[in-house]
Amino acid sequence: MTDTDHLVMWLREAMDAATQRAEAAATETSSAEWEYQERGTLNITSPPGFVVAAVDYLDPAPGKFMADNDPAAVLRRIAANRKLLDDLLGEKHQVVEGDCWYTCAAAAEERDGGETCDDSRLGKPCDCGRDARVARRVLLLAEGWGWSEGEQR
Numbered sequence: 178m179t180d181t182d183h184l185v186m187w188l189r190e191a192m193d194a195a196t197q198r199a200e201a202a203a204t205e206t207s208s209a210e211w212e213y214q215e216r217g218t219l220n221i222t223s224p225p226g227f228v229v230a231a232v233d234y235l236d237p238a239p240g241k242f243m244a245d246n247d248p249a250a251v252l253r254r255i256a257a258n259r260k261l262l263d264d265l266l267g268e269k270h271q272v273v274e275g276d277c278w279y280t281c282a283a284a285a286e287e288r289d290g291g292e293t294c295d296d297s298r299l300g301k302p303c304d305c306g307r308d309a310r311v312a313r314r315v316l317l318l319a320e321g322w323g324w325s326e327g328e329q330r
């Protein structure tokens with residue numbers, strides 16, 4: 178298993194845990210959508226009236242921030258991040274039509290639509306840059322989820 182594979186597992190677990198927390202918060206308050214009320218409360222939007230929390234700070238910023246990060250917003254971001262992760266992982270290795278000699282060493286017929294005809298490279302690590310790009314992008318995505326070098330992989 179590669180470092181990227183471990184990172185993908187970590188990311189999917191983090192997304193699953195965040196999904197559970199957002200869904201539990203929505204269930205507990207009976208709504209995924211919350212709005213900040215000028216009188217200093219965070220309320221569900223439908224049906225109106227239920228108070229999620231009193232957020233009566235001097236400045237409305239904390240209350241507005243909480244409303245901006247209600248369960249519906251969190252679940253939207255998680256869904257988009259899952260699609261982004263799948264999109265990143267779906268990138269194919271380079272296949273050079275017409276001159277398979279230059280096709281990536283890691284390209285596979287089934288996955289990428291071709292493979293190198295250079296038997297000395299066939300099945301060796303990626304030499305088209307795809308794996309490095311995917312690793313870098315998955316790492317950037319994971320950092321947004323709180324992953325750091327100190328995390329266990």
Ligand SMILES: [Zn+2]
Pocket residue numbers: 269270271281282283284303304305306307308
């Ligand atoms: Zn490659």
